[in-house]
Amino acid sequence: MIAVKNLSYTYMTGTPFEKVALKNISFDVADGEVLAIAGHTGSGKSTLIQLVASLIELTRGTVEIDGLPVSDRSIRRKVGIVFQYPEHQLFEETVERDIAFGPRNFGLSDAEISARVTAAMRQVGLDAGLKDVSPFELSGGQRRRVAIAGILALKPKYLILDEPTAGLDPLAKENLLREIFGDVKKSGVTIILVSHNMEDIARFASRVVVLAHGEILFVGTPRELFAQEKILSRAGLEPPPVTKLLLTLGLNTTALTLDEAEKIILQSFKRDKSIGRR
Numbered sequence: 001m002i003a004v005k006n007l008s009y010t011y012m013t014g015t016p017f018e019k020v021a022l023k024n025i026s027f028d029v030a031d032g033e034v035l036a037i038a039g040h041t042g043s044g045k046s047t048l049i050q051l052v053a054s055l056i057e058l059t060r061g062t063v064e065i066d067g068l069p070v071s072d073r074s075i076r077r078k079v080g081i082v083f084q085y086p087e088h089q090l091f092e093e094t095v096e097r098d099i100a101f102g103p104r105n106f107g108l109s110d111a112e113i114s115a116r117v118t119a120a121m122r123q124v125g126l127d128a129g130l131k132d133v134s135p136f137e138l139s140g141g142q143r144r145r146v147a148i149a150g151i152l153a154l155k156p157k158y159l160i161l162d163e164p165t166a167g168l169d170p171l172a173k174e175n176l177l178r179e180i181f182g183d184v185k186k187s188g189v190t191i192i193l194v195s196h197n198m199e200d201i202a203r204f205a206s207r208v209v210v211l212a213h214g215e216i217l218f219v220g221t222p223r224e225l226f227a228q229e230k231i232l233s234r235a236g237l238e239p240p241p242v243t244k245l246l247l248t249l250g251l252n253t254t255a256l257t258l259d260e261a262e263k264i265i266l267q268s269f270k271r272d273k274s275i276g277r278r
């Protein structure tokens, strides 16, 4: 479990450029869940996950992972973080070497490294035949998979993804989401998903933390969130199209999928007809 308590963070304290990025943030992440962090650009999402991954030093508040402070060395390997546009950090000559880079730094045996590379490629849907190809010959979506596989090969218990589908075309985006929330999720990893796409959050997240201007506006299920138009608009977020449609029709606002929406709309038609007959 990850426990974040009373976290605050200010960039460039004591300078004219001082910037409060987070104010008194507390929430938990349970083992096995997909927790989304949503919020407008500049709301503090990336700062928050960097603190959780111990990439920037805590100044106020605490982050505990499995009962230990995040600064503890034994915690480092438990948390894998995939930055926005992670493919920009690929640099090795082949896909295999890039994915193996992290595990190699862990000092694992060649056999173990090779097994991890194969498994990680399979998890993100990369064909094993691509091992010896240069990452720079691949499509954007494939390059991103290589970058994500490099983190999965570290076998983190907690996987943090910062806008993993940003900039991908719709098909590549959909395929990547299916892989992350299919094969990767099945491996038992706990996922923190940074996203401002409410539809993705509706589909994949068990709970969502909404940030605005460095503060928590909401923690709860996507369904609870979408019923709260005011919170969404204060956070500068749009409900999923399905939810929006139902709101416009003046119907139940908690449908998350097209199927659910269809049922709600059909029921309301039937109700209207039976009222008409009376």
Ligand SMILES: Nc1ncnc2c1ncn2[C@@H]1O[C@H](COP(=O)(O)OP(=O)(O)O)[C@@H](O)[C@H]1O
Pocket: 011, 012, 019, 020, 021, 039, 040, 041, 042, 043, 044, 045, 046, 047, 048
């Ligand atoms: N390295 C930095 N130095 C100074 N200010 C920063 C730095 N990184 C982020 N900020 C500021 O902190 C706030 C939160 O940024 P960030 O955590 O990147 O938000 P998000 O990921 O939600 O877009 C923003 O106002 C941003 O300008």
Ligand SMILES: [Mg+2]
Pocket: 045, 046, 047, 162
């Ligand atoms: Mg960010």
